[in-house]
Amino acid sequence: MLTPAQVLDEYHLEVRCKLLEIAAIFDRYDRAGAAFPDERADDDFRHERVRASLEVLASDKENASRAEKLARIFSGPVD
Amino acid sequence: MYIIQPHYHAIARTAQDYERMAMSGVVAVAEPAFWAGFDRKYPETFLDYFRQISEFEPTRAADYGIRHFSWVAVNPKEAENLTLAREVLSQMAEFFDNPGVLGVGETGLHKSTSNEIAILQEHVDLAMKHGQLVLIHTPHLDDKLKGTLKVLDVLREMDVDRDRIWIDHVEEHTVKAVLDEGYWAGMTIYPLTKMTPERTADILEIYGHERLLVNSSADWGPSDPFTLQACILEYKRRGHSEQECLEVFHNNPARFLGQNPKFDIKPIRFESFDELPAKAAVASST
Numbered sequence: 001m002l003t004p005a006q007v008l009d010e011y012h013l014e015v016r017c018k019l020l021e022i023a024a025i026f027d028r029y030d031r032a033g034a035a036f037p038d039e040r041a042d043d044d045f046r047h048e049r050v051r052a053s054l055e056v057l058a059s060d061k062e063n064a065s066r067a068e069k070l071a072r073i074f075s076g077p078v079d
Numbered sequence: 080m081y082i083i084q085p086h087y088h089a090i091a092r093t094a095q096d097y098e099r100m101a102m103s104g105v106v107a108v109a110e111p112a113f114w115a116g117f118d119r120k121y122p123e124t125f126l127d128y129f130r131q132i133s134e135f136e137p138t139r140a141a142d143y144g145i146r147h148f149s150w151v152a153v154n155p156k157e158a159e160n161l162t163l164a165r166e167v168l169s170q171m172a173e174f175f176d177n178p179g180v181l182g183v184g185e186t187g188l189h190k191s192t193s194n195e196i197a198i199l200q201e202h203v204d205l206a207m208k209h210g211q212l213v214l215i216h217t218p219h220l221d222d223k224l225k226g227t228l229k230v231l232d233v234l235r236e237m238d239v240d241r242d243r244i245w246i247d248h249v250e251e252h253t254v255k256a257v258l259d260e261g262y263w264a265g266m267t268i269y270p271l272t273k274m275t276p277e278r279t280a281d282i283l284e285i286y287g288h289e290r291l292l293v294n295s296s297a298d299w300g301p302s303d304p305f306t307l308q309a310c311i312l313e314y315k316r317r318g319h320s321e322q323e324c325l326e327v328f329h330n331n332p333a334r335f336l337g338q339n340p341k342f343d344i345k346p347i348r349f350e351s352f353d354e355l356p357a358k359a360a361v362a363s364s365t
Contacts, residue, residue, distance in 0.1 A: 013220075017271045024251075024278045031284070 049073050080104040080324060081347060083332035084307060086185075086214075086247060086265065086294035088113055089136045089147065090128075096297070096304055097143040103308050106329075107146035107344055109336060110136060111185040111214050114154045116299060122166040125153065133177045148342060149177075150184035150214055158186075158198035168201055175209050181339045182206055184214025185247065188226040191218065196233055203237055203244075212339050213244045214265075217253065219272060227253040231260055243338055245292060248273055254282055258290060263335050265292040268306035276310035280317060288327045292335060322349050 002010060033040050056069045084100065087108040100108070110132050112125075119125060132149040140147035151174045153164040174180050186202035188195050199215070206213045218226035230246060246257045247265035250273065257264040266282060267273045274282075279293055297304040311328055315321075330346035337345065 013271050017275070020251075021275060021277065024275075024281055028281055 080311065080321070081106050081329045082307065082311070083329050083336075083344065084108040084294060084304065085292050085332040085336065086111060086267065086296045087304060088296065088298040089140065090131060091299035092297060092304070094139060094142070097140055097145055100304060101143040101145055103305070105145055107148065107332075107342075108140060109148040109150065109181060109332075109342075111150040111216075112152045112154065113185060113216075113298065114156045118157055118160070120163070122163060122170070125167045126170060129171075129174050133174060133180050137179050146344065148179045148181050148336065150182055150212075151175075151180060152184050152186045152202055152214075153198060154185060155187045155189035155195050155199070155216055155218075158189075158195045159192060161194055161198065164198045165201070168198075168205060171205060172209055175211060178341060181336055181342055182212030182214065182243075184212075184245075185216040186213070187216030187218075187247075188222075188230055189216075189218055190222060191226045191229045196229070199230070199233055200237065203234070203239060207237075207239055211243075212336070213239075215244065215246045217246060217248045219248075223248075223250065224252055228256065231256060234262075235260075245335060247292075247294075248296075250274060251278070251282065254286065254291075258286060263290045263292060265294055267294055267296040268310055269296070270301050270303060270306070276306060276313045279310045280313045283314065283327060284317070288323070288331060290331075290335075291327065292331055293327060325349065 033042075052073050053070050056064070056066050056073070059066065080103075082100075082103070082105045084105050084107070087110055089097075089108060089110050112129060112132065115128070119128075129149075129151045133151070136149065137147040151171050153167050158164045171183070175182075183202050183206035186199050188199060203213055205211075215230055217223060217230060227246070227249070234241075234244065241261040242263075245263040245265055248267045249257050249264045250266075254264050254266070266279045268276055268279055273296075283291060283293075293307060293310055295304045295307045296302060307328070311324055314324055314327065325347065333342070333344050333346045336342040
């Protein structure tokens with residue numbers, strides 16, 4: 001297992017890249033909304049999933065099992 | 080699709096790159112001088128390197144039907160050694176007579192030190208004195224914003240032709256400043272750092288394609304020449320036409336690099352058969 005510093009060294013650029021990509025996707029959605037105001041999809045259920053995921057990512061609790069929580073957020077209901 | 084790869088470090092890549100690029104529509108590459116991964120000690124090492132990229136690499140590319148052009152410079156990392164950099168600069172102009180050398184690059188900044196700034200100024204002076212194009216590298220990651228603004232500060236104090244200067248590796252936080260001051264701006268697509276194909280397509284949609292260049296800058300590090308083709312695919316997926324793709328990925332490099340008459344690949348325009356005169360349409364179908 002890597003040390004915390006090694007994890008940062010190994011994955012910091014990957015985190016940066018993926019966060020930038022997410023930010024760019026949000027910007028893209030906003031520009032599309034401005035370009036096609038009659039086709040906005042602001043009540044689409046997927047927005048809520050993204051918002052909930054961002055809250056999980058921002059959590060600073062240790063052992064937060066963030067990946068599992070996100071997988072559950074993006075899963076359909078279990079009967 | 081016809082593609083010009085305007086920033087490509089061929090000496091760090093295998094012939095398989097050339098083969099696959101040729102198969103994907105690349106008609107020309109331009110190779111700036113760059114850092115070898117270690118600091119060179121001798122001016123002669125640079126001069127041999129310039130010979131390699133300006134004399135030997137074109138023969139390797141030609142085997143695959145690709146035109147190869149090059150640039151000469153001491154890269155910003157090695158510009159810290161003033162004595163070495165100036166010795167190389169004193170002999171650099173000899174390479175401007177080479178039929179494939181397009182100008183001075185990549186010069187620029189790495190940590191934006193006073194030595195780097197002095198050598199950047201000397202490179203730009205040399206290029207302007209000899210009517211050469213200039214390719215300017217901007218720093219990576221933490222140093223990007225500061226270094227790009229410093230490059231613009233330096234150029235603002237000099238007598239330069241802004242149309243003939245390409246400032247490379249712009250990202251979301253630096254592209255506007257470069258375009259606003261009248262320079263050409265280059266976006267480099269890397270697997271992790273710099274731009275991605277999708278974010279590059281975003282910038283093309285936000286700013287339009289005037290004075291924007293896209294490249295892969297594939298070298299000896301984590302990089303891939305086909306990030307350029309990935310961007311073309313992304314741009315097409317968003318509904319942009321073949322002609323728009325041609326404007327960005329072929330015609331813009333042809334326009335910028337073509338300011339040096341040695342780069343004789345002209346912008347092209349798709350023409351449909353029904354636009355052709357009847358005789359030409361018949362001739363082209365037989």
